[in-house]
Amino acid sequence: MSNTIVKEQGTPTSECRTLPFPEPETSARLCFAMLGGISTGKSTVSAFLKSYGLPIIDADILARQVVEPGTPALAQIVKTFGPSILSESDGTLDRKKLGSIIFNDADKRKALNGIVHPAVRKAMVWGIVRCWMRGEKLCVVDVPLLIESGLWRFVGMTVVVSCDEQTQLARLMKRDGSTHAEASSRLNSQLPIPKKLAYADHVIDNSGTPELLTANVERFVDALSKTVSWTWRLKWVFPPFGVLAALWTLAWRNLRPLHERRKVD
Ligand SMILES: CC(C)(COP(=O)(O)OP(=O)(O)OC[C@H]1O[C@@H](n2cnc3c(N)ncnc32)[C@H](O)[C@@H]1O)[C@@H](O)C(=O)NCCC(=O)NCCS
Ligand SMILES: Nc1ncnc2c1ncn2[C@@H]1O[C@H](COP(=O)(O)OP(=O)(O)OP(=O)(O)O)[C@@H](O)[C@H]1O
Structure with a gap:
């Protein structure tokens, strides 16, 4: 899968970057992780992905x-x-x-x-x-603190659901009926979104309207579905092949130095 960043707000734009290592195709991964900050919209995106039939494991x-x-x-x-x-x-x-x-x-x-x-x-x-x-091709693990907990090292691909801090704070206060101080203390207990973006293989921007988010998720699912190849069946029927593919994915992920990842701050 190419490292196309799904980051659109209204007009489709996509940013491509070429990495020094060949990225293992999505078929080498059983699961990808979705992360973001508090109230950036992970659950909203999860609900969309669930409607496409993807199983969600919600931390x-x-x-x-x-x-x-x-x-x-x-x-x-x-x-x-x-x-x-x-x-x-x-x-x-x-x-x-x-x-x-x-x-x-x-x-x-x-x-x-x-x-x-x-x-x-x-x-x-x-x-x-x-x-x-169950023979699922892919599953989504929704882990808000994926980076803070170091779990990013063990997943095949990371998708960050992001929005700007003002929007994040406003949505959090509205959803939880919390004060500015309460919402800020929750937000400040997490790594800021720009730092999380440095670990992102894909970014789904949710700074706009729900309609724009729907379009962004549809584009993401479309890109994803094109990359899941027939080899998942082989790995399911023949587990050692699956284990090797998983090890390759994790080795690739951990060996790729952080400075090769996207720089955002
Ligand atoms: C403190 C608790 C009881 C508050 O419960 P509450 O129902 O108000 O919030 P909820 O669990 O729905 O979490 C809402 C959001 O808060 C943020 N959050 C939760 N725990 C933490 C934490 N330890 N550090 C930073 N952010 C956190 C996450 O973005 C999460 O999505 C609860 O969040 C908790 O047990 N946290 C520790 C476990 C944890 O880290 N959960 C996050 C997923 S592993
Ligand atoms: N594009 C949007 N426009 C307006 N409101 C939105 C949008 N996306 C999400 N919301 C609202 O923002 C709030 C936070 O969204 P959501 O619960 O999906 O975030 P989350 O990242 O899962 O939060 P948490 O970290 O607490 O689990 C919800 O009330 C949701 O309905």
Whole structure:
């Protein structure tokens, strides 16, 4: 697949860059990761991709499942943050309370990430294995903190859903009914979008209207569908071939120096 950047706002424009290594074709990958900043539109894009039949593994959903009552992660959270972190009515995690703590304290955020992220990673791997067993050609992993957590090293391709910071903040405040200060603290707890763009194989711009986003996603899906070749079937029927293809993809990804990636800041 070429490194065409899907970054259109109204008029179709595409930016191509040539890389020093031959990029493995999409067929060498089972999954690609979608990332972005908070409220840049990942869930909206995921919903589109789902409507095209692509299976979605959503890290936000997994992060909720792994802290349900009775889970080891929830017990660990109570141990770290105290029993007052549970809702009095039903004993579930008081997400609003925990959010107000961790989005204003980097050390506490690190402690929470250290509890939740390993459990999410494990659930994600199982999700990908299930996709492979069902014979899916591709699956999408929606991971907001892909770069921050270092997981970008383990996926075949990264797609960043981006918008400018003002739009991001406005959408976040509107969706969550939060104040400017609350929204800013969440936004500031993540790597800024321009830094994430440096890791992007594709960018889907969502600074415009929902209609423009639809057009951008359609163009992205069209480009993607042209690159999935017959070899996925071979890898499914003959797993060692699939493992080799995956290793090649990951080696290519990790060996490509960061300075070869797109420079955006
Ligand atoms: C703090 C919690 C309880 C707040 O819950 P809440 O329902 O208000 O938010 P939700 O989980 O829907 O997350 C919304 C968005 O916040 C951002 N976010 C969540 N956790 C973090 C974090 N640790 N660091 C930076 N941004 C985060 C992401 O963009 C996410 O999409 C929750 O976000 C949480 O458990 N976070 C730690 C796990 C995590 O990192 N999840 C992100 C995907 S792995
Ligand atoms: N192009 C758009 N125009 C106007 N509103 C939009 C657009 N795209 C998304 N939104 C709205 O912005 C908000 C954030 O979008 P969405 O929930 O998809 O973001 P997200 O990146 O998944 O957020 P999070 O990181 O919290 O999971 C939602 O209320 C959504 O309806």
